[in-house]
Amino acid sequence: MEKVSHGYTGAGPHLSFGHTAMRSSYNAMSVFDRRSRRVSRRRRRVPDLASRPAVVPNKPYKFKRQHHWGRMILRTLIVTAIVGGIVGGFILVRALTAGDRVRIQVLGAEGRPLEGALVTTESGHDATTVEGGLARIAFEVPGTLTVSAQGYRSATYTVEQLPLQGALGLQMEPLVLQGRVTDSNGIGVVGARVTINDMSTITQEFGSFEIVEAMPGTVMVEKAAWESATAEWSGDRRRLDVKMDAFMVRGLRVEPKTAGDDALFAQILEFADESTVNALVFDTKIELGNVVHEIDGYDEPAAIGSLQPVYDVRRRLAQAKEHGLYTITRIVTWQDPYASLHRNQYAMHNSVDGDTWVTWNGLGWMDPTDRGSWEYPISLGVAACKMGFDEIQFDYVRFPSDGDINIAVYDHPEFLTPEGRVAIVGEFLTTARERINAEGCAVSADIFAIILSVRDEQGIGQKVEELSATVDAISPMVYPSHYGPGWLNFDNPNDHPAEVVGEALESGMIRMEGGALLRPWIQAFSWTTAQVREAIATAEDLNMGWLLWNQLSYYEMEWLPPDESR
Structure with missing residues (x-):
């Protein structure tokens, strides 16, 4: 029997079985070829079908697969984000480029983008403009x-x-309230505040005013020392004319001692109740520099020793209000012995020895050209207003005229020209008015009456045209007893009340360019009853109020015109 050899003896093809052949094949591979090694291992696990009888397995052979769940979740999220971005972008692009949505810009006054405008289509769609006037x-x-x-x-x-x-631009037309405020004579009122629905403006030249973007409603017109006025505006394009009347002050001067005496002050109140008098003029700071009542919230008078109370200001103001009286207080401005002594850096000095410059009566003056001298009288005015006065009246608001002017030294001599002096006085009063009006009080100024009748400033810095633009009222001291012989060709001007007072007021009226009221001081001394009444009648015939000055606050009922309201 022929034996089967396990060795290879012939040169032809030969099929070999067993482990020896497989081992030889494995050893022939490159150990560095990892892929080949993995394949080789798999082959080694596969049964040798040629050397074993065929067997039909009960179940098909399956390779086990490893599942990586983290990778699968990550891939799912990435795919979802990509799909969502594509869909969202498509929707956004469609929204922004939709053919039926229009970008609109609404423009208002002066081409300004108008926010908050409501845009409505004929089909009922609407949108409100946002920043930039866009919708x-x-x-x-x-x-x-x-x-x-x-x-x-x-x-x-x-x-x-x-x-x-x-964008599609739409220009809108604003509602414009235009008008003019006039007095009872048809003269424009300058400086009045016009308000409608929380919008306001100030009347300009000829009393004209304009408010753009106004809403229809009630127009309120106010000005210190004037009666308030109202008018209705429907929003139409016609000019709105508003008439307002000046508050016709008929006042008495109440000197400090009278204000401090209960009996005397009671007589003043009784006198006012039974006459046409509707105002009282008190004093806060007098010619000697004394501050004659307590001052709330301002310590400077006490600091320089000028605080010397004579009357109870709170009580007197309360009593005056109970009787329906308008209250004014007078503040002497730059003549001040106390301030010139204790705040000497702001005082005028003389060129002889450098000491404080004084009047013939020895009263020191503060330097009007030094703005440091302005704060004291203005702060007094603000404090007095806060305490309840209706009006602050500045007296001696001028350069000095009583004393040796030739030796007076100022901090700023460049202002010692007519124009410079007028500018200083005007700037002071403008500053005072801004601060005091803000507290709710009117501001007035006493001036020399001669200023009404001449064209220059008389060396004291007072000129009607400029002053009328800086205060609410001007009170010239029209005292014929102060005019010298020859004035208006009268040997004694004091004997001619109507002529002297009338000439001064009529001359001043036509020069009041700035909108202030003209309200004269009338002397209540050195005259007969008929002369006082004649002077008062002259002022009233010109539709002016008046103030009576008597050094001792002594007045007679016969001096006054009858009260036609009784």
Whole structure:
């Protein structure tokens, strides 16, 4: 029997079985070929079908697969994000480029983008403009858009086509309140505050005013020392004319000692109740520099020793208000012995020895050209206003005229020209008015009456044209007893009340360019009853109020015109 050899003896093809052949095949592979090694191992695990009988397995053979769950979740999230981004971007692009949504810009006054305007289409869609006056709304052309906004006339726009680029611009017409405020004589009132629905402005030349973007409603007109006035405005384009009347002051001067005496002050109140008097003029700081009542919230009078109370200001103001009286207080401005002594750096000095410059009566003066001298009288005015006075009146608001002017030394001599002196006085009063008006009080100034009748400033810095623009009222001291012989060709001007007072007031009226009231001081001394009444009647015939000056606050009922309201 022929034996089967396990060795290879012939040269032809040969089929070999067993482990020896497989081992030889394995050893022939490169051990560095990892892929080949893995294949080789798999082959070694596969049964040798040629050397074993065929066996049909009960179940098919399956390779086990390893599942990597983290990778699968990550892949799912990435796919979801990509799909969501594509869908969202598509929706956004469609929204922004939709053919039926139009970008609109509403413009208001002076081409300013108007925020808060309501845009409505004829189909009922609406949108409100935001910053930049922009809005988007569903709209197809041709069509109409209606726009409404506070302070503007509602308007409808017919749109035939849309711009190729940018927004569709719609210009609106603002509601404009235009008008003029006049007095009883038809003369424009300058400096009045006009208010409507929390919008306000100040009347300008000829009393004209304008408020843009106004809403229809009640127009309120106010000015210190004037009666308030109202008018209704419907929003139409016609000019609105408002008439207001000046508060006709008929006042008595109450000197400090009278104010401090209960019995004497009671007589003043009784006198006012039974006459046409409707105002009282008190003092806060007098010619000697004394501050004659307590001052709340301002310590300077006490610091320089000028605080010397004579009357109870709170009590007197309360009593005056109970009787319906308008209250004014007088403040002597730059003549001040106390301030010139204790605040000497702001005082005038003399060129002889450098000491404080004084009047013939030995009263020191503060330097008007030094703005450091302004704070004291203005702060007194603010404090007095806060305590309840209705009006602050500045006296001696001028350069000095009583004393040796030739030796007076000022900190700023460049202002010692007519124009410079007028500018200083005007700037002081403007500053005072701004601060005191803000507290709710009117501001007035006493001036020399001669200023009404001459064209220059008489070396004291007072000129009607400029002063009338800086205060609410001017009170010239029209005392014929102070005029010298020859004035108006009268040997004794004091004997001619109507002529002297009338000439001064009529000359001043035509020069009051700035809107202030002209309200004269009338002397209540050195005259007969008939002469006092004649002077008062002259002022009233010119529709002016008046103030009576008597050094001791002594007045007679016969001096006054009858009270026609009784």
